[in-house]
Amino acid sequence: MTQSINQLLHQTSLSQVPQGLSGDLSVNETPLIMHPLSAGFPSPAADYAADGLDLNSYLIQNKPATFMFTVRGESMIVAGIHHGDKVVVDRALKPKHKDIVVAVVNGEYTIKRLYKYKGLIELRPENPDYPNITFSEGHELQIWGVVIGVVRRYSSSSSRV
Amino acid sequence: MSSPNQNSTHAPLFALVDVNNFYVSCERVFAPQLEKTPMVVLSNNDGCAVARSAEVKALGVKMGTPWFQMKDLAKQHGILACSSNYTLYHDMSQRVVEILRQFTPKLEVYSVDESFLQIESVLNAHESPTHLGAEIKQRIKQWTGLPVCVGIAPSKTLAKFANHLAKKNPSFNGVCDLSNMPKQELYQWMSEVSAAEVWGVGRKIAKRLEGMGIHTVLDLVQVSPQMMRLQFGVVIERLCYELRGLSCLALEEVAPPKQQIIASRSFGKLVLSLDELAESVATHTARAAEKLREQESLTSSISVFIQTNVFMRNEPQYSQSIQIPLVHPTDDTLVLTEMAIKGLKEIYKKGFRYKKAGVMLGLMTDKPVVQSSLFEDHQAKGKSLRLMKTLDSINTRYGAQALRVAATGTDQAWKMKSENVSPKYTSHWDQLPVVR
Numbered sequence A: 001m002t003q004s005i006n007q008l009l010h011q012t013s014l015s016q017v018p019q020g021l022s023g024d025l026s027v028n029e030t031p032l033i034m035h036p037l038s039a040g041f042p043s044p045a046a047d048y049a050a051d052g053l054d055l056n057s058y059l060i061q062n063k064p065a066t067f068m069f070t071v072r073g074e075s076m077i078v079a080g081i082h083h084g085d086k087v088v089v090d091r092a093l094k095p096k097h098k099d100i101v102v103a104v105v106n107g108e109y110t111i112k113r114l115y116k117y118k119g120l121i122e123l124r125p126e127n128p129d130y131p132n133i134t135f136s137e138g139h140e141l142q143i144w145g146v147v148i149g150v151v152r153r154y155s156s157s158s159s160r161v
Numbered sequence B: 001m002s003s004p005n006q007n008s009t010h011a012p013l014f015a016l017v018d019v020n021n022f023y024v025s026c027e028r029v030f031a032p033q034l035e036k037t038p039m040v041v042l043s044n045n046d047g048c049a050v051a052r053s054a055e056v057k058a059l060g061v062k063m064g065t066p067w068f069q070m071k072d073l074a075k076q077h078g079i080l081a082c083s084s085n086y087t088l089y090h091d092m093s094q095r096v097v098e099i100l101r102q103f104t105p106k107l108e109v110y111s112v113d114e115s116f117l118q119i120e121s122v123l124n125a126h127e128s129p130t131h132l133g134a135e136i137k138q139r140i141k142q143w144t145g146l147p148v149c150v151g152i153a154p155s156k157t158l159a160k161f162a163n164h165l166a167k168k169n170p171s172f173n174g175v176c177d178l179s180n181m182p183k184q185e186l187y188q189w190m191s192e193v194s195a196a197e198v199w200g201v202g203r204k205i206a207k208r209l210e211g212m213g214i215h216t217v218l219d220l221v222q223v224s225p226q227m228m229r230l231q232f233g234v235v236i237e238r239l240c241y242e243l244r245g246l247s248c249l250a251l252e253e254v255a256p257p258k259q260q261i262i263a264s265r266s267f268g269k270l271v272l273s274l275d276e277l278a279e280s281v282a283t284h285t286a287r288a289a290e291k292l293r294e295q296e297s298l299t300s301s302i303s304v305f306i307q308t309n310v311f312m313r314n315e316p317q318y319s320q321s322i323q324i325p326l327v328h329p330t331d332d333t334l335v336l337t338e339m340a341i342k343g344l345k346e347i348y349k350k351g352f353r354y355k356k357a358g359v360m361l362g363l364m365t366d367k368p369v370v371q372s373s374l375f376e377d378h379q380a381k382g383k384s385l386r387l388m389k390t391l392d393s394i395n396t397r398y399g400a401q402a403l404r405v406a407a408t409g410t411d412q413a414w415k416m417k418s419e420n421v422s423p424k425y426t427s428h429w430d431q432l433p434v435v436r
Helices: A002-011 A055-059 B022-030 B054-058 B067-077 B086-103 B120-125 B129-144 B156-168 B183-192 B203-211 B217-222 B225-232 B234-243 B274-294 B333-347 B378-398
Strands: A066-071 A086-090 A100-105 A108-117 A120-124 A133-135 A142-151 B014-019 B039-042 B049-052 B080-083 B107-111 B114-118 B148-153 B175-177 B261-271 B297-308 B319-330 B354-366
Touching: A055 A142, A066 A108, A066 A142, A100 A120, A108 A142, B014 B086, B014 B129, B014 B156, B022 B039, B022 B049, B022 B080, B022 B086, B039 B054, B039 B067, B049 B054, B086 B107, B086 B114, B086 B129, B120 B129, B129 B148, B129 B175, B148 B156, B156 B175, B156 B234, B183 B217, B203 B225, B217 B234, B225 B234, B261 B274, B261 B297, B274 B297, B274 B333, B274 B354, B274 B378, B297 B333, B319 B333, B319 B354, B333 B354, B333 B378
Parallel strands: B039 B080, B148 B175
Antiparallel strands: A066 A086, A086 A142, A100 A108, A100 A142, A108 A120, A120 A133, B014 B114, B014 B148, B039 B049, B107 B114, B261 B354, B297 B319, B297 B354
16 A cells, blocks of 8 residues: 555656645555454453542532532531531432531521421531521521532642652 | 323423523522622623623613613612623533433523423323423422523423513413413413514514514414415414424424534733734634534634724724635644634734634534545544543543643733632632632
């Protein structure tokens, strides 16, 4: 094939050569198959190949309804949620008694544990320095979503080994 | 026993799901304190209102009103203006579509905030079309925080009309189902809405209809479709049948590939130098090429254009464009950027203050049918393909423009003006909403 193109080129006057060819004559060395073919017995482990661990699928159950927030302050420190943590919030879940939730109070987001019993609704921090938020009857509590996970990255100055 | 074809014997039924004040609603999902604040979202360069909250609509502000024209009103009523945050809107739009697909795979994404669903085959799981509509509305509100209206009818045009009714009349509770509505009531509604509101009736046609004494949707339903065909052609004839409940427009589940891709922007400030223009042209080329690869097409021509600000009458004006044919159809950002910059150098003239630059890709072909030239460098082509795949996947993961051609520059001082843009709440780790 290489030869025939070269022959063709020699027989053709330059004006007939297609434009794309003009600078580069190495084109005719194109290999016909680009992927190597391997013969022999396939790896017995091939059937067991996994895609690895995917943190997204571990943390997220319902993608279109899941959002992330950055936590500021220490109001949930006893629950293990620290300043700077990212929390995973699912809007599709129905908030239950004792769920950690993101709620809207006075137009601001707050993260607290939800207490619902005997008609009383409270948002409780998990830090004795913070007050409970109580909702009297007739006051509507707006819950934005249920916290289903927390992500923290430790900043590390150690170098790679 | 039901016959396997049962579904196909059902007459089609469409639902149009449309997010209310989409851009404004997206902003409010992440800023609950703005729930009652009158607000608008402004177009690129903070030009004019492209979305208005209900409060602003009530003040009589029209779609597309330039911001500088409403500044007094804004002061008086405390109207908040947000720059557009398309990254956020795109993310929210995808969430809505993903939820809608759970109801039926038969779906046409009509625009960023509207989708048509074909629902006759999924109705057996629901009490009635109205119930299905209510469930769609409820789930999207619950899962995304976005309010939607649903219009249900036997044709797409009527579904649009139903959605319009649901939007304008609170009595529908956001779901208007014309398939269950008594004729008398339907005609009553139709007599109250202007024919100009019908999907597909442009301003020109509306004017001609007026002249013929056709004012309301009901007038349009009563006129003979064949007669309308003689007057306006087949498109309006079809529209008349659609309004009568006869579906003529099928769901377009796969958007047809665009025959042209244009990427251009006005600059935030006027630009003088070739270097800055080149940066912007390279950026536009990268975006256009990305869209090209997304729709799996190749282009065989790229055009570049630049222009000064035509509204500044006392400034010297210049505008020029150039089309560069490509020998081998391509979707390679590097090749296209090189060509675009070459073209720009041809048309650039010193001494003008430029307002806008852009590129246009034309003469598309679908990827598989491209005739590969005998003389092409196949090895290089394979490399380019892999490079572009890597480029796109990195930019998808780390945000647009994470990885780009050096010609796009690093300062991008010419970039569009967006003075009050909200954080990218859903796509950037450092911009997530904050909770205390």
